[in-house]
Amino acid sequence: MDRQMIIGMHFGNGYGSQPGAWRMPGVDPTGYTSFDNQVRYAQAAERGKFQFLFVPDFPALKGDIETEAPQITIDPMMTLAAVARGTERIGMVATGSTTFNEPYNLARQFKALDLMSHGRAGWNAVPTSDPAIAANYGRDVPRRAEKYQRLHESIQIVQALWGSWEQDAWVHDASSGRFADPAKIRPINLRGQYVGSSGPLPLPPSEQGQPVIFQAGGGDQGMEVAGRYASGVIGAVYTIEDARAQRTALRNAAERAGRDPDEIKFFPGLMTTIAPDRRAGLDRRIAVSGHTFPQRVGYLGQMLGLRLDANWLDEPLSQALLATARPWPQDPRSAHALKIAREGWSLRDVLAHGVIDYHPVIAGPADEAADHMQAWFEAGAADGFWISPDVYEDGIDTFVDGVVPILQERGLFHRDYAGTTLRDHLDAPSQYGLDPRIAD
């Protein structure tokens, strides 16, 4: 069989990726604290054979809390513990910052999640750069070099702890009374510049050995971390060209670290509003997030090189005005925004297309999403995608019932899980403890 794409789902605040999702009809407005809902949404993604859930993190209050729910789950590990208990096959990747967490605590909780889910856990290992987060830990943001050095040290310590109980150390033979082989449980005694641990971590291997590493960083240092350790990289990239360039750079980084480039998978984001047709898709996005459009008109103007007024939301831009527009080179989304504006949509509809969202947006029929994914996948711009449904309550199901069957018919997506672990789902090579190829 040919290469097939891998699909993950953004798993955030219990409502969906759109700021107004929490107040849509049919949505439980108290979903922010509902683990029942989160489990149900994970089950919906599992029905669609998604390979993983991806849980971002931001341990501080962000955004306009007066009108918008926080974009982040109340706690990534507790949420995934609930999901692990309520699902069977889907992988689950949580973000865990190494800047304000101890490696021993990270190693322990992610391994516990891995055991609890029977080998479906992944760790998105990232540094933290936001002063609001640092302040919640009574600190300042460390210098970039320090953050990345600590990230390297933390990943190595965590992986060494995961491997500190050898794969066959746990004997649990009731007849002989032998619980474990102490000769196969050893300290790691790693001490870096910023963090250290003696170990061992008294946890046996999971069904996939140990959790899979993800990365979501940027810049040269993030690329180097991904190249060394990551099996999956979560991207925020707007054009197929940028995605292909990033994927190539990641594959090169993996090769530089002595790995097979196929071991690292790149997942650009895609935000979906699946609807019977484009008009219905735009109307749904207007219903869920249209209240934010007036304050976005100014930035849209900057992207198009035009002075725009929030009072013009209901009208298309005039041909005369469009003739003077020039895409703003600083924002890679500008050319696409101008293309949409030139199609004659009202300013409100232009914004409803998601031209200034963090990821490409599909607002329309399922085959548009499938076409987008196929084009990126076949162009070598992606190994798969992480999908951000607009509103979880029905937006996961519309993707699962609409887009997934098309991808399956085209041979681009599996019809069922072949394996049981996240490592299986990602076709990531087995690893236990530190990767011996990665010398520090």
Place this chain on the structure above:
Amino acid sequence: MDRQMIIGMHFGNGYGSQPGAWRMPGVDPTGYTSFDNQVRYAQAAERGKFQFLFVPDFPALKGDIETEAPQITIDPMMTLAAVARGTERIGMVATGSTTFNEPYNLARQFKALDLMSHGRAGWNAVPTSDPAIAANYGRDVPRRAEKYQRLHESIQIVQALWGSWEQDAWVHDASSGRFADPAKIRPINLRGQYVGSSGPLPLPPSEQGQPVIFQAGGGDQGMEVAGRYASGVIGAVYTIEDARAQRTALRNAAERAGRDPDEIKFFPGLMTTIAPDRRAGLDRRIAVSGHTFPQRVGYLGQMLGLRLDANWLDEPLSQALLATARPWPQDPRSAHALKIAREGWSLRDVLAHGVIDYHPVIAGPADEAADHMQAWFEAGAADGFWISPDVYEDGIDTFVDGVVPILQERGLFHRDYAGTTLRDHLDAPSQYGLDPRIAD
């Protein structure tokens, strides 16, 4: 109705409190990593109307791993997340050290557990003193004064974070589009000598407002912490006199902190092997832990002031020898050990009575356990108990089916949960944020 006792259950490694529990007939020897088993055991305790589970912690490898399972769950919070999803009423208290954890992380995960369990979470806030644990965090054990100062600071910061989202701040009114009232979500800006946080913690109140504080420390400093903040204190005490003295001291400490002494509940431990009669109870303890007895004979001798030989296990001590015995004053269990020895039991049976276990031991019929609990409770030595069943697989059920009905018939224990939250179960006063009576 008169005062009734509160019962918690020790919730450890998934096998039971006895070192050999993992290899008993009918026990799943892989239970160390089985969340299914843990949930089933929690459900068994809930069937018995236990008010809470108590999860100790020790983030390092301890004990003889070759023959004994680690005594600690693989991760307290992940275990209780699973239990929260699988139970309805029982409270759940986890140990979380303030020495190597950040207050923000503690505040977030315990509040998440509290939301997830609909108000059933408690935090056993303790410092860490063990060099093996410190080494897992790449550090040395801090000085005692520093540990306790950091404990005070951490509890206050955590409670302030819990209160940083006022009780009615979360509006979630879909019709008006108002998610929260930002005027009621405020930073805490607390900075101590060792830890600090700006907050707010973006989490609304749980059904009990915020988690309940437990303490398990010792010494004057532990007593002071308990007196200020704790609703429950977990004790390790062997005699009724010591228990009464400790309970009185705790109540005095609460009064000194400006609280009503009834706000603090003291729970001595009790280890149970419930069996049809004493002989069956002793045989069960010999089966589960008899392999450890040979190496305990020496210490038993020290307690009795006698030179004992491991070859004498099958015989009772001679009257001549017993006449020379003197209880060792350094160990409060010595008098009880001598009393049992004088009853004429073999050395093996003396040890099977649990005379050198960490808590009083009942090995015998249910009414012996009920009598013990009643005596301590009525003597003002306890507000309740935390029970450590020998082997969870059947040892919880024998307690629930044997001891609980006796206590209920005697009017000493509730017949069902009256409330829904841990705060209800403990009759702890409502609290949200810092206790205004506790000035630092």
